[in-house]
Amino acid sequence: MSDTAPNAGVQANDDASPADGAGKLQPQVYVISGPTAVGKGTIVARLRRLHPEIFVSCSATTRAPRPGETDGLSYYFISNEEFDRLTASGGLLEWASVHGDRYGTPREPVEKALEQGRPVILEIDLQGARQVRTSYPQAVDIFLAPPSWDELVHRLQGRGTETRAQQDRRLVTARDELAAEDEFDHVVVNEDIEATVRKMVDLMRL
Numbered sequence: 122m123s124d125t126a127p128n129a130g131v132q133a134n135d136d137a138s139p140a141d142g143a144g145k146l147q148p149q150v151y152v153i154s155g156p157t158a159v160g161k162g163t164i165v166a167r168l169r170r171l172h173p174e175i176f177v178s179c180s181a182t183t184r185a186p187r188p189g190e191t192d193g194l195s196y197y198f199i200s201n202e203e204f205d206r207l208t209a210s211g212g213l214l215e216w217a218s219v220h221g222d223r224y225g226t227p228r229e230p231v232e233k234a235l236e237q238g239r240p241v242i243l244e245i246d247l248q249g250a251r252q253v254r255t256s257y258p259q260a261v262d263i264f265l266a267p268p269s270w271d272e273l274v275h276r277l278q279g280r281g282t283e284t285r286a287q288q289d290r291r292l293v294t295a296r297d298e299l300a301a302e303d304e305f306d307h308v309v310v311n312e313d314i315e316a317t318v319r320k321m322v323d324l325m326r327l
């Protein structure tokens with residue numbers, strides 16, 4: 122993979138020929154996935170700050186807001202009934218149940234951003250990433266991985282936003298997600314935020 126070989130820490134998966142530009146024309150949709158607490162939100166926020174042209178999709182969720190989260194910025198926090206209505210009307214590009222709550226990508230804002238020629242980032246879970254491979258086969262998906270399992274546990278416990286039971290549940294999911302990293306076009310190990318952002322900028326050719 123000529124585009125990634127010089128970047129230590131970026132592994133291009135073997136079946137990732139689309140990133141050469143051979144199979145995926147104009148890769149404007151970027152899926153960023155990875156286990157809990159790996160730092161997806163931080164990386165995406167940095168990318169957007171560096172490249173304001175990027176459209177970062179704001180997901181809808183039935184999860185309750187955490188302290189510091191803002192409706193319409195962090196997520197659209199909606200009721201189960203509203204979520205049902207969105208799925209029934211085809212208003213979501215993809216959606217999944219994660220840790221007992223539902224999360225989904227509102228379709229219209231993404232389509233609008235693509236029409237405007239803006240790169241789009243979807244920060245979604247593994248189930249969502251699989252759905253996007255069907256709806257946007259040209260999308261490039263990137264798996265953000267922790268440097269080690271112990272570091273992931275440390276980051277999750279350190280952020281202190283979940284109860285012990287919620288942490289355990291997230292770690293069970295994280296095992297499954299890590300086992301699926303080979304499905305992704307690229308794997309980026311998030312050891313250092315700045316280095317990770319640079320690798321992502323390279324991958325996305327921003």
Ligand code: 5GP
Pocket residue numbers: 154155156157180181184215216217219224225226244245246247248249250
């Ligand atoms: P959190 O509750 O920590 O904000 O997110 C839990 C998980 O839901 C994360 O893996 C996150 O990537 C995922 N997620 C957030 N928004 C969406 C979405 O719109 N669709 C899907 N499939 N997953 C999402």
